[in-house]
Amino acid sequence: MSKRIDKSWTVFVSIENVEHDRCVDMFSRSDGSYGFEEFRRDIEDAGQWTPVQYYSGVSYASATDALDTAERCVSWLVQVLTERPDLRTRVGLG
Template sequence: MAEANTILRSINLDGETVCVDIFARPDGSFGFDEYRRDPEDGRGWFSIGHHGTQAFDSADAALRAARQAVAWLDDALPD
């Protein structure tokens, strides 16, 4: 069984149908992706950002990149 990524932080857009996850990989690298879910669809969250293959040296670096890539993220985070 392959090891799974560990979600370190999940930031939701109002309405909780869109989020950005910051995660750690089993290989020690970090990443992020943007996800969406539709409440009427029971399949759960799916990637809409397609950023999950990018690798970063730290969770902070992944978050900085996410803030650059995801338009709504800066408004959802405190200063």
């Protein structure tokens, strides 16, 4: 789990790009809010996921609201969700 994902939060889906070097974690918090964070994985980081933005600081009322914002902010995410619509369904269940 990343440095920016609090251990009390529940990551319910992690969406990777086709190169498997970027991902977006969608998570819920104990207060009922939702959020997301984008990560990268590079050789110089020994293959560990490293946060690249500060999206996790924002709270959303629903998983759908968090996903809508993630799609606007993370350029590669729309293509992945188009190719894998099952991931969108998993976000809605979060």
